[in-house]
Amino acid sequence: MEKHHWNAKIECMTREELTALQEMKLGNLFRYVMENSPFFRRKLDRAHIDVSHPVRIQHLLEIAPTTREELVEDQLSNPPFGSFPCVTLDKAAAIGQTGIGFSISGYRLTTMATHSDVNTQGALLMRNLWEGGVRPTHKVYVADDPRYNLILIYMTRAICDINAVIVYVANERSKRNAQFTARAIPPNHYFLTPTYAHYLAGVIKQEQEKPLPIQSIFGWGEPGFSIPTKRKIIQQRWEAISSSRPFRIFDIYAMSEAGVLAGACKKGYGLHGFEDSVIYEVLDPNSDRVLDEGERGELVITHLTCGAMPLIRYRTGDLVTLDRSPCECGRTHIRLCGIDRLADTINVAGQTIFADDVEEILHQEDQLVNFRIVKEGDSMEALKVLLTDRGILKSAETNLRKRFNVPVEVELRDVNSLPPYIHRNFRVFYPERNEVYQEIYNFQSTVE
Amino acid sequence: MKEYRYWQRDLETMPRDQLLAFQEYKLRSMMKYVWDRSAFYKKKFIESGIHWQDIRTLEDLGQFPLTTKSELRKNEISCVEQNRAPYANILCVPEENVSVIMSTAGTTGVPILMPFTAEDRYHTSLAFGTSCIRHLYSVGIEKDDIFLYVYNMGGAIVGGGAGFITIGGCPPNPPIPIIPGHIGKSKLLLQTMRTIGVTWLYATPSFVFYLGELATKMGLDPRRDFKLRKLTVGGEPGPIAIPEMRKKIEEVWNADCYDGWGQAETQTRAHECVEKCGGHAIEDMHIYEVIDPETKKSLPPGEMGVLVVTSLNGIGAPLIRFDVNDLVRFDYEKCACGRTSARITHIRGRTDDMLKVRSVRFYPEEIQKTIQAIPESTGRYVVIVDKDSMGRDTFMVRVEYRKDVTDLDTLKKKVVSEIKNGIGLSPTVELVAEGGLGRSAIKTTTILDFRKPGAREAYEEKIKLSKAY
Numbered sequence: 045m046e047k048h049h050w051n052a053k054i055e056c057m058t059r060e061e062l063t064a065l066q067e068m069k070l071g072n073l074f075r076y077v078m079e080n081s082p083f084f085r086r087k088l089d090r091a092h093i094d095v096s097h098p099v100r101i102q103h104l105l106e107i108a109p110t111t112r113e114e115l116v117e118d119q120l121s122n123p124p125f126g127s128f129p130c131v132t133l134d135k136a137a138a139i140g141q142t143g144i145g146f147s148i149s150g151y152r153l154t155t156m157a158t159h160s161d162v163n164t165q166g167a168l169l170m171r172n173l174w175e176g177g178v179r180p181t182h183k184v185y186v187a188d189d190p191r192y193n194l195i196l197i198y199m200t201r202a203i204c205d206i207n208a209v210i211v212y213v214a215n216e217r218s219k220r221n222a223q224f225t226a227r228a229i230p231p232n233h234y235f236l237t238p239t240y241a242h243y244l245a246g247v248i249k250q251e252q253e254k255p256l257p258i259q260s261i262f263g264w265g266e267p268g269f270s271i272p273t274k275r276k277i278i279q280q281r282w283e284a285i286s287s288s289r290p291f292r293i294f295d296i297y298a299m300s301e302a303g304v305l306a307g308a309c310k311k312g313y314g315l316h317g318f319e320d321s322v323i324y325e326v327l328d329p330n331s332d333r334v335l336d337e338g339e340r341g342e343l344v345i346t347h348l349t350c351g352a353m354p355l356i357r358y359r360t361g362d363l364v365t366l367d368r369s370p371c372e373c374g375r376t377h378i379r380l381c382g383i384d385r386l387a388d389t390i391n392v393a394g395q396t397i398f399a400d401d402v403e404e405i406l407h408q409e410d411q412l413v414n415f416r417i418v419k420e421g422d423s424m425e426a427l428k429v430l431l432t433d434r435g436i437l438k439s440a441e442t443n444l445r446k447r448f449n450v451p452v453e454v455e456l457r458d459v460n461s462l463p464p465y466i467h468r469n470f471r472v473f474y475p476e477r478n479e480v481y482q483e484i485y486n487f488q489s490t491v492e
Numbered sequence: 493m494k495e496y497r498y499w500q501r502d503l504e505t506m507p508r509d510q511l512l513a514f515q516e517y518k519l520r521s522m523m524k525y526v527w528d529r530s531a532f533y534k535k536k537f538i539e540s541g542i543h544w545q546d547i548r549t550l551e552d553l554g555q556f557p558l559t560t561k562s563e564l565r566k567n568e569i570s571c572v573e574q575n576r577a578p579y580a581n582i583l584c585v586p587e588e589n590v591s592v593i594m595s596t597a598g599t600t601g602v603p604i605l606m607p608f609t610a611e612d613r614y615h616t617s618l619a620f621g622t623s624c625i626r627h628l629y630s631v632g633i634e635k636d637d638i639f640l641y642v643y644n645m646g647g648a649i650v651g652g653g654a655g656f657i658t659i660g661g662c663p664p665n666p667p668i669p670i671i672p673g674h675i676g677k678s679k680l681l682l683q684t685m686r687t688i689g690v691t692w693l694y695a696t697p698s699f700v701f702y703l704g705e706l707a708t709k710m711g712l713d714p715r716r717d718f719k720l721r722k723l724t725v726g727g728e729p730g731p732i733a734i735p736e737m738r739k740k741i742e743e744v745w746n747a748d749c750y751d752g753w754g755q756a757e758t759q760t761r762a763h764e765c766v767e768k769c770g771g772h773a774i775e776d777m778h779i780y781e782v783i784d785p786e787t788k789k790s791l792p793p794g795e796m797g798v799l800v801v802t803s804l805n806g807i808g809a810p811l812i813r814f815d816v817n818d819l820v821r822f823d824y825e826k827c828a829c830g831r832t833s834a835r836i837t838h839i840r841g842r843t844d845d846m847l848k849v850r851s852v853r854f855y856p857e858e859i860q861k862t863i864q865a866i867p868e869s870t871g872r873y874v875v876i877v878d879k880d881s882m883g884r885d886t887f888m889v890r891v892e893y894r895k896d897v898t899d900l901d902t903l904k905k906k907v908v909s910e911i912k913n914g915i916g917l918s919p920t921v922e923l924v925a926e927g928g929l930g931r932s933a934i935k936t937t938t939i940l941d942f943r944k945p946g947a948r949e950a951y952e953e954k955i956k957l958s959k960a961y
Contacts, residue, residue, distance in 0.1 A: 123687075123689070124687060124688045124689050133635075133636050133638070133669060134635040134636060136669035137669060137670070138669060138670050138671070138672065139638060139669050139670070139671045139688060140671065140672070141684055141687070141688070152683075152684075152687070154687060154688050156669070180588060181587065181588045181590075183593070189674040189676075190672035190673070190674055191672070191673065191674040191677065191680075192671060192672065192673065192684055193672065194672075196672065197672065204591055204592075204610070207588065207591075209590050209591060209592065209593060210591070210592045210593070211592075211593045211594075212592070212593075212594060214674070220603070224603065225595060225603070225605065227572060228568065228572045228577075228578040228605055229577065229578065229593055229605060
């Protein structure tokens with residue numbers, strides 16, 4: 045009989061077992077970073093952590109949270125990797141960088157992974173892949189580009205270790221790949237961003253006469269699958285090209301610097317973390333106060349099994365609610381619910397508005413082609429949205445005003461000034477950074 | 493003083509007579525292997541009246557029929573139409589043993605989808621497979637090098653392809669850290685190169701040139717503002733085929749440039765060593781033959797002919813006497829580096845790339861060499877062949893000139909004269925200011941033959957698509 049979970053022994057551990065495991069690993073982590081990471085040694089010393097004694101989760105809370113800005117400053121002072129990694133370059137298997145979109149300073153963190161990290165991250169992803177129906181000999185189309193991004197390497201490890209087949213198509217030549225490759229090697233699963241999923245479904249529909257046996261798609265890299273309306277649209281587009289029922293969408297939550305952090309289960313409420321590898325907390329975004337389960341706050345993570353760049357109490361910049369209530373899937377690991385980017389929240393007339401919620405409203409417009417949510421400064425007087433379709437200006441404005449009860453300005457822009465992204469959606473538009481983004485993200489591909 | 497390094501000294505410096513004996517030993521095993529397991533090759537054996545036991549020596553191999561790209565393509569299409577995997581007939585292992593599927597670039601037509609097992613990747617030029625590591629190690633890669641790989645054309649195998657990205661699942665693990673890059677977002681890429689301190693870049697020659705130009709436009713000096721110490725190029729004709737190109741690349745980046753020639757379907761490669769005198773073939777893993785393009789008979793050593801490759805190590809889908817379609821010449825003299833493998837010293841290009849204009853036959857590479865050797869040009873050009881209103885062939889060459897060139901009349905005359913001396917045909921020459929011919933990161937288009945049916949429409953569609961972005 046086929047197993048439900050890739051690793052039920054771990055995925056369905058009791059809370060007591062998980063806590064004991066975490067504490068054991070936390071002790072190992074502390075000793076490891078004390079020995080190898082000058083940056084984290086200083087933090088542990090400031091918190092008076094004594095690694096010669098048994099370690100408890102409470103000890104972790106005595107360590108000051110780590111922000112991305114701290115890591116950036118550390119790398120700028122100690123280029124190129126900083127003083128927080130635990131290994132030297134000769135131990136690294138791969139090097140990557142975080143994306144520019146999520147850094148206030150515009151600086152991208154350089155990340156590193158050892159061979160052991162690749163194994164560990166691959167093993168975590170295997171849980172997600174298994175849950176998503178990936179099985180030996182299944183064809184998994186990896187339709188993302190690797191651009192400095194270690195997650196893709198971890199994903200390919202996971203696919204190999206399940207003995208599925210990697211069909212690497214990147215996110216280019218969509219038409220050619222849809223025309224021929226998909227017909228020749230019918231895909232069972234795709235790994236791609238939600239934005240590309242939206243686009244690719246349309247291309248496949250045009251090129252393929254018959255539905256394909258695609259059972260599921262795995263999305264990562266941006267919010268999308270967690271925004272209900274957008275998810276519904278993507279689901280519909282893929283169901284139209286898939287012969288498999290049910291067709292499922294699985295969200296994978298990962299960060300370039302933190303690795304894989306959570307993945308969806310079939311039950312669909314929240315994403316399961318990997319508590320044997322990561323400790324999850326939420327903090328008040330404006331202070332270091334630890335929030336309770338159920339309260340929405342900034343996700344803070346601590347790696348328990350990372351070799352190259354373990355992070356301790358790392359403020360991810362993402363807002364979540366943690367939920368430890370039992371899941372029908374049988375997994376006992378914490379769930380991360382309602383993930384949204386802190387940087388994408390906008391303060392309008394004293395009210396915090398989440399970009400996900402704005403997107404949710406906009407996606408209700410059938411004719412939506414492209415949009416940007418404007419963020420200027422720390423606070424704005426009105427919610428400002430840029431759209432490229434005159435036909436939806438009025439309804440979009442009305443619906444946004446109804447939903448948020450704040451002044452709303454909807455501006456029409458020429459479609460060429462807001463070209464649709466087909467690979468990733470950088471939905472929030474920072475006018476002061478526009479030039480930087482325009483230059484850096486000027487698409488130069490000749491192969492689409 | 494040059495340092496000679498070997499990843500597998502015994503194999504790389506094996507005396508030639510032993511190497512040939514080794515090849516024959518492996519050839520016999522391979523013949524049995526494909527006889528037993530490959531429906532495609534079993535059929536070829538039977539149709540040609542040959543038994544696997546008949547092929548015992550390198551000379552015997554010449555009896556076996558060639559495998560052509562169009563055959564593989566036809567086979568692929570036929571399998572797909574029968575709802576079978578496109579490689580079903582050529583696969584030598586159970587389908588569950590296939591680990592990765594990658595495609596060729598498809599520049600000459602429908603892409604060929606090639607299956608690889610985990611063991612295949614160990615040996616191949618994919619993902620730090622043995623033949624790839626030999627190349628990098630021979631030209632000096634060190635543990636503290638930071639290696640940036642920038643290819644990926646829709647997942648094609650070009651330049652080792654996604655193999656570099658699938659290192660996550662590939663044994664052996666790479667011996668050096670790799671940054672998985674991708675063409676496009678080039679300013680970001682240059683930033684990455686500076687921030688991380690990339691010391692080794694692996695890309696196509698086109699992209700290497702393009703990055704250099706872009707860096708300069710950004711106000712950077714490629715020679716001083718980057719830590720690049722070496723470049724390995726491949727994926728399209730490079731310094732092995734066009735020696736003049738090396739100097740230009742090395743001048744731009746102030747870094748050593750080494751070329752690697754590779755072939756996707758057979759996963760063979762030939763790589764330059766520090767002597768830079770041709771690409772060392774991996775003869776313990778492949779047999780290389782050079783045959784006459786017309787008679788298909790083997791040519792004596794040192795003559796220019798069509799390259800034919802036989803896999804000796806392939807597990808998933810080894811190919812026997814695969815007609816690579818490139819015109820090459822080998823040098824069999826032992827290299828100063830100590831390697832005994834034959835070196836590809838000349839690559840003229842694909843046999844079907846040959847152009848015939850007003851009864852003059854020539855290869856695009858001949859034009860490329862000529863243009864590259866003209867100091868006033870940037871090296872970029874486009875050949876446009878068409879027919880005039882009277883149905884006569886027209887032959888135009890557009891050449892990019894460097895921005896510091898002022899005497900365009902003289903330059904034009906020079907270009908006409910050099911090309912005429914090179915191929916015996918006078919072109920109409922149009923000079924284009926630097927940058928005016930656009931840039932392509934990979935597989936630069938240099939020939940537009942509008943005499944071919946559909947060529948003009950295909951080109952216009954391509955332009956439309958590239959602008960749609």
